[in-house]
Amino acid sequence: MSDSPLIRVRGLANRFGQNSVHEDLDLDLYPGEILGVVGGSGTGKSVLLRSIVGLLRPSAGQIEVFGEDLLGLSARERSRVERRFGVLFQRGALFTSLTLQENVALPLIEHIGLSRPDAEALARVKLALAGLPGEAAIQYPAELSGGMIKRAALARALALDPEVLFLDEPTAGLDPIGAAAFDHLILTLRDALGLSVFLVTHDLDTLYTACDRVAVLSQGRVLVADRLDIVAATDDEWIHDYFHGPRGRAAHEAAHPVEEP
Numbered sequence: 001m002s003d004s005p006l007i008r009v010r011g012l013a014n015r016f017g018q019n020s021v022h023e024d025l026d027l028d029l030y031p032g033e034i035l036g037v038v039g040g041s042g043t044g045k046s047v048l049l050r051s052i053v054g055l056l057r058p059s060a061g062q063i064e065v066f067g068e069d070l071l072g073l074s075a076r077e078r079s080r081v082e083r084r085f086g087v088l089f090q091r092g093a094l095f096t097s098l099t100l101q102e103n104v105a106l107p108l109i110e111h112i113g114l115s116r117p118d119a120e121a122l123a124r125v126k127l128a129l130a131g132l133p134g135e136a137a138i139q140y141p142a143e144l145s146g147g148m149i150k151r152a153a154l155a156r157a158l159a160l161d162p163e164v165l166f167l168d169e170p171t172a173g174l175d176p177i178g179a180a181a182f183d184h185l186i187l188t189l190r191d192a193l194g195l196s197v198f199l200v201t202h203d204l205d206t207l208y209t210a211c212d213r214v215a216v217l218s219q220g221r222v223l224v225a226d227r228l229d230i231v232a233a234t235d236d237e238w239i240h241d242y243f244h245g246p247r248g249r250a251a252h253e254a255a256h257p258v259e260e261p
């Protein structure tokens with residue numbers, strides 16, 4: 001990649017008491033790419049995401065974002081940088097007592113001081129961008145399917161026009177058709193809005209469909225971060241089992257259908 005990275009993580013360590021989750025972890029996110037972050041359960045994918053978005057202060061290391069040393073900034077300066085992030089958490093985290101448009105309007109009222117009618121009008125645009133029908137705007141999360149809730153949470157992550165989107169297992173809990181539609185939505189949004197995307201996933205189909213590069217976390221570090229074909233060919237037991245087990249083969253075949261003669 002010729003561009004310099006938007007996010008540059010160097011020598012990152014995250015320790016919780018005796019439990020060392022990351023040691024000397026390096027990772028880059030380049031402008032405009034969709035980076036898939038995979039690894040066995042408990043390898044620290046969510047901890048890595050939380051460290052970068054500022055929800056967790058790492059034990060050691062450097063996180064450079066948009067050329068600024070995130071850990072060296074004051075709280076005020078950090079929040080200026082973090083405003084350029086959109087985050088979709090694993091469980092969507094919508095307020096259940098608010099309609100979808102009220103949920104999405106909230107950051108617009110809180111962070112940029114829009115009036116409630118303006119914020120809700122803009123929220124309806126964001127909900128449409130995330131592929132929701134107009135009538136969903138006045139529905140409550142409990143009235144919606146899992147896929148629609150994910151889309152609403154995505155609309156909220158997009159509320160402040162972020163440059164980098166962080167997604168923590170966006171297709172978890174969706175049926176295969178809903179998951180495939182979500183993968184395509186991420187690709188469309190990346191292309192339309194020029195987003196860079198940091199995507200934690202277990203979903204092999206997402207890696208094949210949506211990701212430009214894949215980073216594999218193992219034993220506290222990034223074992224490899226590269227194009228999928230290069231990663232899949234890396235000599236490592238977990239990588240082999242993950243990419244070449246039955247699910248990995250199925251995802252590969254779905255992404256590379258054999259041409260009919």
Ligand SMILES: Nc1ncnc2c1ncn2[C@@H]1O[C@H](COP(=O)(O)OP(=O)(O)OP(=O)(O)O)[C@@H](O)[C@H]1O
Pocket residue numbers: 016019021039040041042043044045046047048
């Ligand atoms: N706030 C915390 N305090 C103590 N330990 C934590 C904390 N957050 C995470 N951990 C530990 O860090 C390790 C990595 O957790 P993390 O949720 O990042 O894994 P993951 O790779 O995202 O897993 P999964 O694929 O199962 O979601 C786990 O052992 C977890 O218990």
